[in-house]
Amino acid sequence: MVLGMFAFLVLLQLAQIPLHLARVSDAAGVLVVCVVALGLYAGWVRLVERRRVDELAPSAALPQGLVGFAIGLALFGTTMALLAALGVYTVRGFGDWSGLAGGLALTLGAAVVEELLFRGFLFRTVRDVGGTWVAVGVSAIVFGGLHAFNPGASPVSTLAIALEAGLLLALSYAATNRLWLPIGLHFAWNFAEGSIFGMAVSGHAVSHALVQGELHGPAVLTGGAFGPEASIVAVLVCLAASAVFATIVIRRERAT
Numbered sequence: 001m002v003l004g005m006f007a008f009l010v011l012l013q014l015a016q017i018p019l020h021l022a023r024v025s026d027a028a029g030v031l032v033v034c035v036v037a038l039g040l041y042a043g044w045v046r047l048v049e050r051r052r053v054d055e056l057a058p059s060a061a062l063p064q065g066l067v068g069f070a071i072g073l074a075l076f077g078t079t080m081a082l083l084a085a086l087g088v089y090t091v092r093g094f095g096d097w098s099g100l101a102g103g104l105a106l107t108l109g110a111a112v113v114e115e116l117l118f119r120g121f122l123f124r125t126v127r128d129v130g131g132t133w134v135a136v137g138v139s140a141i142v143f144g145g146l147h148a149f150n151p152g153a154s155p156v157s158t159l160a161i162a163l164e165a166g167l168l169l170a171l172s173y174a175a176t177n178r179l180w181l182p183i184g185l186h187f188a189w190n191f192a193e194g195s196i197f198g199m200a201v202s203g204h205a206v207s208h209a210l211v212q213g214e215l216h217g218p219a220v221l222t223g224g225a226f227g228p229e230a231s232i233v234a235v236l237v238c239l240a241a242s243a244v245f246a247t248i249v250i251r252r253e254r255a256t
Helices: 002-021 026-049 058-085 100-130 132-149 155-176 180-196 232-255
Strands: 089-094 211-215
Touching: 002 026, 002 100, 026 100, 058 089, 058 155, 058 180, 058 232, 100 132, 100 155, 100 180, 132 155, 155 180, 155 232
Parallel strands: none
Antiparallel strands: 089 211
8 A cells, every 4th residue: 555655656746747848737737647646546456456446437437526526515615604604704805717727627636636545545455454444543644644734734723634524535435435426525625615715725825716705713713824624613514424424334334
């Protein structure tokens, strides 16, 4: 697993060199990176693990990806609606559509690469060794821990990412045994957070957004410098969704 993750990252970096030399646009470059990343992962599974790449079954890509995207939009939209109802989020105006295409491409690239790493390599391998619930815990801790190095990160934000994203994305994978649902969910959450609502995405500020708003109030609600992902509201919203996926996983495992 470790060797696979290392080889995946190295080859992915090497694949980006021709894109930089050719001065390919950021949006086009990210789409190429997504295709290369999926190809590298599939190649590793077929050549090294010597099995079918069932977790990337093409027939499930569109339906499960769209369902995940819808869930991600709904979860982040609910988070912002609750923050507005609590009086800590205020809309100041609206931007234009100019940054949406770039935002779509960049958030898609991050979702694809991170899900291949954390759910494709890490979660799946740990599950084979220690079972589903050990894999959920390990992948959530690692996912949260690596976000500890982001701008504005704190122990609170690291715990929040582990609980809201680490658990949710792991359970969404376990519920389907496919990567498309967590990819779509991850993609939509980040896209809504940055390109639609203009909030910092895991501590990274955005420059273009459809909605221009601001958070004000206690950090426990706003998430502070890290953004709303460190808010207790986001954690509770995502834990509720995680509970639904956990129920599906439990029923599936009992049935087998």
